[in-house]
Amino acid sequence: NGSYDVGRVREDFPILGMQIHGKPLVYLDNAASAQKPKAVLNRLTQAYTSEYANVHRGLHYLANAATEGYEGAREKVAGFLNAGRSDEIVFTRGATEAINLVAQTFGRERIGPGDEIVLSIMEHHANIVPWHFLRERQGAVIKWAPVDEDGNFLIDEFEKLLTDRTKMVAITQMSNVLGTVVPVKEVVRIAHARGIPVLVDGAQSSVHLDVDVRDIDCDFYVITGHKLYGPTGIGALYGKHEHLSAMPPFNGGGEMIREVHRDYVTYGEPPHRFEAGTPPIVQAIGLGAAIDYINSIGKSRIRSHENSLLAYAQDRLREINSLRIIGTAAEKGAIVSFEMKSAHAHDFATVIDRAGIAVRAGTHCAMPLLERFGVTATCRASFALYNTHDEVDVLARALAKAQEFFA
Numbered sequence: 001n002g003s004y005d006v007g008r009v010r011e012d013f014p015i016l017g018m019q020i021h022g023k024p025l026v027y028l029d030n031a032a033s034a035q036k037p038k039a040v041l042n043r044l045t046q047a048y049t050s051e052y053a054n055v056h057r058g059l060h061y062l063a064n065a066a067t068e069g070y071e072g073a074r075e076k077v078a079g080f081l082n083a084g085r086s087d088e089i090v091f092t093r094g095a096t097e098a099i100n101l102v103a104q105t106f107g108r109e110r111i112g113p114g115d116e117i118v119l120s121i122m123e124h125h126a127n128i129v130p131w132h133f134l135r136e137r138q139g140a141v142i143k144w145a146p147v148d149e150d151g152n153f154l155i156d157e158f159e160k161l162l163t164d165r166t167k168m169v170a171i172t173q174m175s176n177v178l179g180t181v182v183p184v185k186e187v188v189r190i191a192h193a194r195g196i197p198v199l200v201d202g203a204q205s206s207v208h209l210d211v212d213v214r215d216i217d218c219d220f221y222v223i224t225g226h227k228l229y230g231p232t233g234i235g236a237l238y239g240k241h242e243h244l245s246a247m248p249p250f251n252g253g254g255e256m257i258r259e260v261h262r263d264y265v266t267y268g269e270p271p272h273r274f275e276a277g278t279p280p281i282v283q284a285i286g287l288g289a290a291i292d293y294i295n296s297i298g299k300s301r302i303r304s305h306e307n308s309l310l311a312y313a314q315d316r317l318r319e320i321n322s323l324r325i326i327g328t329a330a331e332k333g334a335i336v337s338f339e340m341k342s343a344h345a346h347d348f349a350t351v352i353d354r355a356g357i358a359v360r361a362g363t364h365c366a367m368p369l370l371e372r373f374g375v376t377a378t379c380r381a382s383f384a385l386y387n388t389h390d391e392v393d394v395l396a397r398a399l400a401k402a403q404e405f406f407a
């Protein structure tokens with residue numbers, strides 16, 4: 001996309017001007033957490049400086065301003081996901097809490113001994129462990145949808161796993177290790193044909209792909225703010241109204257109740273039923289600003305820039321001796337995991353840090369997936385809207401140099 005001015009975009013991110021060990025920062029750890037534009041940082045300051053109080057129960061000016069900001073952010077998230085109504089958006093601390101919320105309310109009510117939960121082998125631990133809780137505590141059975149050697153999701157194999165005991169499908173829309181994009185709309189269609197609800201983990205995909213929860217027709221969709229150029233401590237759960245309104249509460253406390261008496265309690269309507277206590281008010285407002293920022297650039301322009309970075313990175317890394325890229329699926333986002341024969345992923349990450357490069361090394365909270373590929377760790381370079389082709393060159397040169405050193 002010729003009109004994409006990455007230099008201009010980079011100016012929006014103050015941290016990108018840093019020098020690390022005397023070298024310009026090359027930040028390629030975006031799948032773990034993305035950096036924040038001035039628009040978000042300024043919005044946070046503004047909210048704390050002139051719009052701050054607790055939300056919902058106040059009758060004073062600042063309480064109203066904070067409530068407007070917080071509820072306005074909910075509208076922005078609803079728009080971002082194309083939800084039909086903003087009360088289908090529950091604010092959480094992140095994707096992890098959103099998935100735990102669904103597992104512990106919706107899941108625990110419906111899933112008993114011998115009932116099956118289908119996950120993909122690519123799931124992040126955030127979309128595994130909450131279901132393991134149901135295995136441990138309710139006697140549920142977890143089944144794993146496979147990927148092939150290139151990391152392609154195998155939809156026919158997935159379909160074969162569904163039985164009349166399947167009570168839930170929980171699946172990522174984009175692997176945080178391989179970058180594989182899962183055809184979630186197709187997954188939902190297949191599951192719904194058997195009456196099985198589907199949770200989609202959009203922690204990675206929502207940053208890179210257009211998301212339309214009504215088109216996907218998923219029952220639940222989760223996002224996390226810090227990967228979307230927003231603050232930490234904020235995420236969101238989209239849930240179909242018919243589900244949210246029937247679900248029991250998750251955490252108990254203020255804000256989520258209708259009445260509390262000595263011998264009984266009644267609960268509020270969604271989304272407040274699921275937002276016990278003082279919520280992450282300013283973080284939500286910051287997430288709203290991040291969504292505005294992304295929209296101001298445009299997801300499709302961001303995506304074509306990132307796709308071009310991905311293609312270039314894969315070409316450059318393939319030139320390096322004994323480097324093996326893990327995950328070359330046909331549908332793939334801007335994440336490259338690789339293994340180097342001559343040394344451990346941690347050693348490579350540590351060495352290239354000296355060149356100012358930030359990548360992640362390890363299991364990326366996806367141990368079943370690494371087991372599937374027979375590796376104990378990978379290095380991962382993950383790209384964002386502000387990365388450049390020059391940075392790919394810096395990475396490739398640093399890896400080649402480290403490779404010579406270790407060999």
Ligand code: PMP
Pocket residue numbers: 031032093094095096097124126127172174175176201203204224225226235365
């Ligand atoms: N799912 C995926 C695919 C992720 O990549 C992550 C974050 N690495 C999560 C869930 C969890 O997000 P958070 O830690 O923000 O709750």
